[in-house]
Structures are given as structure tokens and as C-alpha cells.
Amino acid sequence: MIRVYVAKHSGFCFGVKRAMNIIDDVAKKGKKKPIYTLGPIIHNPQTVDKLKERGVTPLEDINDINEGTVVLRTHGVEKRFLESLKRSNLDVIDATCPFVSRAQDYVKKLKENGYNVIIIGENNHPEVLALKSQVSGAIVIENGDEISKIKSLKGSKVGIVSQTTQSIENFKGLVCLIMDYFKEVLVINTICNATSQRQESAIALAGKVDLMLIVGGKNSGNTKRLYTLCKRIAKHTHHIETAKEIKKSMLRNVKNVGIAAGASTPDWIVNDVKTNIKKIYKEELKNDRKR
Amino acid sequence: MIRVYVAKHSGFCFGVKRAMNIIDDVAKKGKKKPIYTLGPIIHNPQTVDKLKERGVTPLEDINDINEGTVVLRTHGVEKRFLESLKRSNLDVIDATCPFVSRAQDYVKKLKENGYNVIIIGENNHPEVLALKSQVSGAIVIENGDEISKIKSLKGSKVGIVSQTTQSIENFKGLVCLIMDYFKEVLVINTICNATSQRQESAIALAGKVDLMLIVGGKNSGNTKRLYTLCKRIAKHTHHIETAKEIKKSMLRNVKNVGIAAGASTPDWIVNDVKTNIKKIYKEELKNDRKR
Numbered sequence: 001m002i003r004v005y006v007a008k009h010s011g012f013c014f015g016v017k018r019a020m021n022i023i024d025d026v027a028k029k030g031k032k033k034p035i036y037t038l039g040p041i042i043h044n045p046q047t048v049d050k051l052k053e054r055g056v057t058p059l060e061d062i063n064d065i066n067e068g069t070v071v072l073r074t075h076g077v078e079k080r081f082l083e084s085l086k087r088s089n090l091d092v093i094d095a096t097c098p099f100v101s102r103a104q105d106y107v108k109k110l111k112e113n114g115y116n117v118i119i120i121g122e123n124n125h126p127e128v129l130a131l132k133s134q135v136s137g138a139i140v141i142e143n144g145d146e147i148s149k150i151k152s153l154k155g156s157k158v159g160i161v162s163q164t165t166q167s168i169e170n171f172k173g174l175v176c177l178i179m180d181y182f183k184e185v186l187v188i189n190t191i192c193n194a195t196s197q198r199q200e201s202a203i204a205l206a207g208k209v210d211l212m213l214i215v216g217g218k219n220s221g222n223t224k225r226l227y228t229l230c231k232r233i234a235k236h237t238h239h240i241e242t243a244k245e246i247k248k249s250m251l252r253n254v255k256n257v258g259i260a261a262g263a264s265t266p267d268w269i270v271n272d273v274k275t276n277i278k279k280i281y282k283e284e285l286k287n288d289r290k291r
Numbered sequence: 292m293i294r295v296y297v298a299k300h301s302g303f304c305f306g307v308k309r310a311m312n313i314i315d316d317v318a319k320k321g322k323k324k325p326i327y328t329l330g331p332i333i334h335n336p337q338t339v340d341k342l343k344e345r346g347v348t349p350l351e352d353i354n355d356i357n358e359g360t361v362v363l364r365t366h367g368v369e370k371r372f373l374e375s376l377k378r379s380n381l382d383v384i385d386a387t388c389p390f391v392s393r394a395q396d397y398v399k400k401l402k403e404n405g406y407n408v409i410i411i412g413e414n415n416h417p418e419v420l421a422l423k424s425q426v427s428g429a430i431v432i433e434n435g436d437e438i439s440k441i442k443s444l445k446g447s448k449v450g451i452v453s454q455t456t457q458s459i460e461n462f463k464g465l466v467c468l469i470m471d472y473f474k475e476v477l478v479i480n481t482i483c484n485a486t487s488q489r490q491e492s493a494i495a496l497a498g499k500v501d502l503m504l505i506v507g508g509k510n511s512g513n514t515k516r517l518y519t520l521c522k523r524i525a526k527h528t529h530h531i532e533t534a535k536e537i538k539k540s541m542l543r544n545v546k547n548v549g550i551a552a553g554a555s556t557p558d559w560i561v562n563d564v565k566t567n568i569k570k571i572y573k574e575e576l577k578n579d580r581k582r
């Protein structure tokens with residue numbers, strides 16, 4: 001017997017579900033076609049491919065098009081792109097996650113109140129680029145090695161926000177480093193509840209299983225962090241995007257498998273993973289064990 | 292040979308020197324006598340004794356007196372005492388350390404701006420009691436075991452200040468714990484530079500000597516923290532108040548002694564300590580080594 005457990009909090013979060021509903025509505029309600037998303041709507045290539053089949057195309061540059069509807073991705077959009085969109089004839093539908101929008105509002109509020117703005121997150125992640133673009137002079141810190149970046153900041157006040165999908169440990173560790181440089185530090189913990197819940201329940205499950213599979217886009221920041229966090233707990237942790245990546249060798253001598261899916265991973269991929277684990281076990285491993 | 296080193300930053304800080312000058316002025320300029328201090332002016336019993344000889348008496352309760360001049364201690368004074376003083380006929384001279392006054396101002400500003408106020412410091416230290424008295428509902432956290440105290444706070448915003456003589460490690464550690472409970476945390480690092488400098492140079496010296504002597508009042512919070520910090524580095528660390536506490540046994544097999552004095556320790560005590568170390572070595576230990 002092989003047992004498969006899925007983390008208590010796993011898969012599509014509120015912001016992703018909302019974006020999927022928005023896209024559905026846009027497709028159904030006969031908005032101006034063609035329909036585009038500015039960058040992939042979420043960081044899940046399989047979902048993006050399914051949307052392509054329905055006529056929703058991810059764009060890298062809005063200058064490539066001059067008609068249709070553009071849906072803004074969950075991660076938010078850099079200010080310069082929003083400004084170009086305003087000047088264009090394109091219809092715009094905003095699917096930015098409300099928690100991301102709130103983080104953007106905090107960035108602006110901090111700057112208005114005289115704080116230097118520091119964003120803790122991945123330098124090149126679209127959410128972080130969009131957060132950074134809200135004000136001039138914001139600095140992004142991804143890890144402790146980048147702390148010297150803040151030396152250019154003048155004044156004694158900094159305000160810190162987080163990419164919504166950071167791990168609380170990285171966030172707190174960097175806040176502590178930043179506290180060495182500034183007398184006044186306003187910390188706005190903009191990590192969303194979905195992130196904390198997914199991380200906590202993945203860690204809890206990783207401690208109880210022989211194999212941990214983290215399922216989600218290889219480009220998904222929150223999925224990558226689930227992997228990093230679980231890898232510390234369970235040596236046999238793998239990050240896979242689809243069921244096809246499960247190898248017979250992964251399951252050898254495994255009795256209990258844990259699955260945790262990123263916030264942008266659809267249920268059907270998780271179900272495929274479960275099915276494939278049982279199939280491989282039944283067809284290839286069950287008999288090995290009996291021998 | 293025995294070598295004695297004094298930490299680079301050691302002894303009277305700015306606020307203590309200032310208070311001593313104020314007391315001198317008060318004694319000289321013929322203020323209304325008798326002269327009192329509200330509690331010991333600084334946490335150094337020997338200095339307080341010398342002031343008593345000059346007619347400056349520490350008071351516990353201002354209701355015990357009805358004439359003369361009251362000097363407010365470096366640590367600041369609880370609001371209720373200040374209010375009693377205002378209603379009295381006593382002359383009041385304020386020797387509160389300006390860095391402590393600034394921390395008190397921050398406490399009030401935080402409360403005015405809708406923040407729950409948390410003070411990181413010793414529950415029963417006069418500075419902390421005075422800080423806490425500035426506003427209603429402020430909570431004091433001394434260490435991680437007290438974190439449950441903050442559960443009674445309502446709302447999502449807390450502002451944190453520190454007793455000016457805390458160690459940055461304890462402060463940062465508690466800030467991290469508090470961050471688990473609140474989305475918005477405004478951290479005002481009110482630890483004064485003199486504290487950081489004394490702690491850093493004591494730690495640096497402790498790493499280089501065979502024996503570390505921390506010199507200062509047994510009731511002095513900042514001296515106690517120098518002891519705690521150095522004890523982690525140098526096994527042979529002792530907290531002494533005066534030269535009399537140096538024992539021959541402490542110096543046995545010691546070649547290098549480090550001295551760090553608290554912010555309220557006068558130079559003459561440090562000099563006595565140096566002299567006594569050399570005297571004990573010369574008279575009692577030098578010959579032991581030759582044998």
C-alpha cells in the first residue's frame with residue numbers, strides 16, 4: 001500500500017481563483033477580442049496553455065497589439081505599462097490580486113509619509129517589479145547578501161513591505177538586518193494569509209512522510225519557496241510541474257507521499273499527480289515489494 | 292606581569308555626565324535646600340553615597356517632604372510623580388537623560404497615531420516605569436516568556452520602543468516574536484548609542500582576555516547586561532561594584548584582565564579596580580608564579 005496525503009492548505013488561492021473567474025467572465029461576456037493577458041495571468045504554464053486554447057494570449061509587450069482586451073495579471077503590473085494602457089485604445093480588465101493591490105497601496109503610503117521604501121522579495125518577480133514601480137527610489141532586497149543596497153538610502157526612516165508570497169522567516173531575518181541601519185523601521189507584513197497557510201501546512205506534512213512532492217510552475221515563486229522550506233524538513237522533496245515528472249525511482253521504498261501545491265496550481269494537476277503515483281505503484285512497484 | 296585593559300567605550304555616558312553637572316550646579320548655585328533626587332539619580336550606590344555627603348538625598352516618596360529642590364533622575368520619572376511635584380511647593384530640576392526623554396516622546400507619538408505601545412525592557416526598572424506611564428495601556432515585554440502579554444492588545448498596529456540600555460539582540464529577537472502577532476509593526480530603536488558602543492567594545496575586549504571584570508552598580512541594568520553579554524564570550528567574567536570585591540583567586544593564572552564599566556560607573560571606581568588588581572598581583576601572586 002502507498003498512501004498519498006495532500007497538505008491541508010494547498011493549490012489555488014483566493015487571488016488566483018478570482019483571476020480565473022475574471023478570465024471566464026471576460027471570455028463569456030463577449031468583451032472586445034482578441035483577449036490578452038499582460039504576462040502570464042498566473043505562474044502556471046499548464047493553465048496558461050489551456051487559456052491559450054480558449055483564445056486568451058499572454059503578451060510581453062502591449063506595443064505589439066492595438067485592439068482587444070487586456071487582462072492584468074494577478075501579480076499586478078508595472079506603472080509604466082499601466083500608463084501605456086491608459087493611452088491606448090485597448091480595454092483593460094484588472095485581475096490583480098487584492099492583497100497585491102493592498103501591498104502597492106502600502107508602498108505609496110510609506111513614501112508619502114517620508115519613509116524610504118524597502119521591498120523584501122525576488123528582484124525580477126513581476127509582483128516585485130510592479131510594487132517597486134509604484135514610487136521612485138524603492139529598493140528590493142532578496143536575501144542577506146544584498147543588504148549593502150540599503151546603504152544608499154538617506155534619512156533615518158525606512159518602511160518595509162514584502163512580496164505577498166515570501167516566507168515569514170526570510171522576511172523577519174531581513175527585517176532584523178535592516179534594523180541595524182535605521183532608527184525607525186515601519187514593518188508592514190504584506191505576506192498574504194494564503195502564503196502562510198500553504199507554507200505551514202506543507203512543512204507540517206513534510207515532517208510526516210517519506211516523500212514530499214511540491215507541485216506547481218517552475219516559474220512560480222511561492223511554489224519554489226514551498227520546495228525550499230520542505231526540503232529542509234524532508235530530504236526526499238521534489239518540485240514537479242506535472243504528473244509526468246514522477247519517476248519510479250522516486251517512489252521506491254516509499255509508503256507515505258505528501259503533496260503540497262502552490263497557489264497557482266490547479267486541482268486537476270494535483271489529481272493527475274495522485275493518480276499517477278498510484279498507477280506507478282500498482283504497475284511497477286507493488287510486485288517489487290512482494291519479492 | 293599582569294596587563295589590564297579598559298574597554299574603548301566604558302563608564303559615564305553623556306546622560307550621566309550631564310546629570311552630574313546638573314547636580315553640581317544645583318549644589319553650587321544655592322538652590323532651595325535641602326536638595327533631593329527622586330530615587331537614586333543614577334544606579335551607582337557609591338556615587339549616590341558621595342552625593343549624600345554633599346547634602347543630596349535620594350527620596351522614595353515626595354510626600355515625605357514639603358520644601359527644597361527635587362532633581363529628577365536620569366531614568367525619568369513616572370507621570371503621577373511629576374503631577375504631584377507640579378502641585379507641590381518644591382522646586383524641580385530635570386536631569387532626565389535626553390535620550391530617555393526622546394523615548395518618552397516616541398511612546399506618546401505612537402499612541403497618538405493609533406499604535407498599541409510595547410516597551411521592550413525590564414518590568415521594574417525606573418526608566419521603563421516612566422516610559423510606560425506616558426500613555427495608558429502600554430505593555431512591557433522583558434523576554435520571550437512574556438510574549439503572551441501582547442495577546443490582550445486589540446487592532447493590527449503596534450509600535451515598539453526599547454529601554455535605552457537594552458541589548459540590540461534581545462530587542463531584535465522580541466521584535467521578531469511580536470511580528471508574528473501584528474500586520475503592522477513600527478519599530479523605534481531607542482537604544483542609545485552609548486549603550487551599543489559600551490556593549491560592542493566590552494564584547495570585543497572579552498574575546499581577548501583571560502578575565503573580564505564588569506564594574507558598576509548591582510542595581511544598574513546596563514551593567515548587568517554588559518555582564519550577561521561578556522559572560523557568553525569569556526567564561527571568567529565577574530560583575531563587581533568596587534575594587535574591594537576583587538579576590539586573589541580571580542587573578543590566579545591570569546595574564547590579561549579586561550575591564551568594562553557601566554554607563555553609571557565613575558572613573559575613580561575603575562581606577563581603584565586597576566590599582567587593586569596590580570596590588571594583589573604584586574603582593575600575593577607574583578611570587579606564586581616564580582615558585
